[in-house]
Amino acid sequence: NAGVTQTPKFRVLKTGQSMTLLCAQDMNHEYMYWYRQDPGMGLRLIHYSVGEGTTAKGEVPDGYNVSRLKKQNFLLGLESAAPSQTSVYFCASRGLYYEQYFGPGTRLTVT
Amino acid sequence: AQTVTQSQPEMSVQEAETVTLSCTYDTSESDYYLFWYKQPPSRQMILVIRQEAYKQQNATENRFSVNFQKAAKSFSLKISDSQLGDAAMYFCAYRSWYENNNAGNMLTFGGGTRLMVKP
Numbered sequence: 001n002a003g004v005t006q007t008p009k010f011r012v013l014k015t016g017q018s019m020t021l022l023c024a025q026d027m028n029h030e031y032m033y034w035y036r037q038d039p040g041m042g043l044r045l046i047h048y049s050v051g052e053g054t055t056a057k058g059e060v061p062d063g064y065n066v067s068r069l070k071k072q073n074f075l076l077g078l079e080s081a082a083p084s085q086t087s088v089y090f091c092a093s094r095g096l097y098y099e100q101y102f103g104p105g106t107r108l109t110v111t
Numbered sequence: 112a113q114t115v116t117q118s119q120p121e122m123s124v125q126e127a128e129t130v131t132l133s134c135t136y137d138t139s140e141s142d143y144y145l146f147w148y149k150q151p152p153s154r155q156m157i158l159v160i161r162q163e164a165y166k167q168q169n170a171t172e173n174r175f176s177v178n179f180q181k182a183a184k185s186f187s188l189k190i191s192d193s194q195l196g197d198a199a200m201y202f203c204a205y206r207s208w209y210e211n212n213n214a215g216n217m218l219t220f221g222g223g224t225r226l227m228v229k230p
Contacts, residue, residue, distance in 0.1 A: 042115075042202050042220025043156070059219060090156060098144050098206060099217060102156035 002026055004103035006091050012109045013081040021076040021106050023091030028081060029101075031094035032074040033058075034066060036087040037105075049074055081110045113138045115205050117221035124193045131178075132188045132224045134203030142208035145179070146218065147185045151199040159201070162186065164208075190226075199222050199229045 006053030007022045014060045025032065035043035063085060064074040065077045078085060088107050092100040114137045136145070147159040161182035162170045162179050169177050174191045190197055203221040 040222065042204070042222055043218070044220075045217045050216075071145065088154065092156075099158050099161055100156075101145065101158070102148075105154045 003016055004091055004093055004101050006089075006103035006110070009104065010107050011111065012111065013078075017084060017109075018077070018082050019081065020078075021089055021091075021108075023074045023076070023103055025071055025074075025091075025101070027093060027095070027101065028071070029095065032068065033092040033100065034064070034074065034076045035092065035096070036060065036085075037090060038087050044066060045083050046076065046089075050054045053055035054091050055090075074102040078108075083110045086110045113205050113207070113219045115141075115219050117201075117203055117224050119224045120226045121135045123227040123229060124190070126192055126193055126195060127134075129189060130193055130226065131189045132201050132203075132226065133189075134188070134221055136184050136186065136203070136205050136219075136221075137205075138149065138184070138205065140207060140209075144208070145177075145207040146224035147175070147177070147186075147188045148202045148204060148205070148206040148220075149197075149199045150202065150223075151196075156199060156202075160188070166186055171208050193228050198226055199226050200229070 004025045019026050033048045034046040036045045047066040052071040055066045067075045087104045091103040116135050143164045145162045150158045160172045176189045178187045200223045202223045204218040
C-alpha cells in the first residue's frame with residue numbers, strides 16, 4: 001500500500017497563475033481532507049469530502065476549490081494564486097477509528 | 112469553537128530518558144477524540160496515539176503513553192526511553208464526536224512542540 005500520495009512535492013507559482021494539487025489514497029477511505037500548514041503553526045482545514053462526488057468547506061476555504069470525482073482522488077485547485085497561499089499543503093484520509101493518514105505534503109511558493 | 116494549546120514551543124531530552132509534552136484544550140463537548148501526531152523533518156504527519164474521551168483508561172502505544180485528565184482538559188504525551196528518531200515536531204489534535212458538521216470533520220491542532228533528543 002502506498003497510503004496517501006501527493007503530486008507535486010514542490011511548486012513555484014507567480015501571482016495570478018493557477019494550479020491543481022492531486023491527492024490519491026489506496027485505502028478505500030470515504031473521507032478525505034486538504035490542510036495547509038504555515039510556519040510555526042498546526043494544520044488548518046481548507047476543504048474536505050465525505051465521499052465520492054461530495055465536497056464541503058473547512059476552516060479556511062477562500063481562494064481554493066476542490067473536486068472528488070473518484071473515491072481515491074481529491075483535487076485541490078488554486079484559480080488565481082496569491083502570495084498568502086504560500087504554504088505547505090497536506091492531504092489526508094480518514095481511517096476506521098477516526099484517525100487521519102497524511103500524505104507527504106506539497107510545498108507551494110507564490111511569488 | 113474548540114481550541115488546543117501546547118504551551119511548550121521546544122523541549123529537549125537526553126537519549127534513553129523520559130519526557131512529557133503538554134497539551135490542553137477547551138471544549139464544551141462531553142465526547143470527542145484526542146490525538147498526538149509526530150512530524151519529523153521529512154514533514155510527514157504520523158499518528159502516534161489516539162484517545163477517546165469516554166474511555167477512562169489512558170492509551171498506550173509501546174514507548175508512548177498519554178495522561179488524559181478529562182476534568183482538567185489536559186492530554187499530555189509521555190515518551191519513555193527516548194530515541195534519536197523521536198526528534199520531531201509533535202502536534203496535539205482534537206476532533207469532535209459529532210459527524211454532521213465541520214467540527215466533526217476537523218482536526219483542530221495545537222501550535223506544536225519541537226522535541227530535541229540529545230545523544
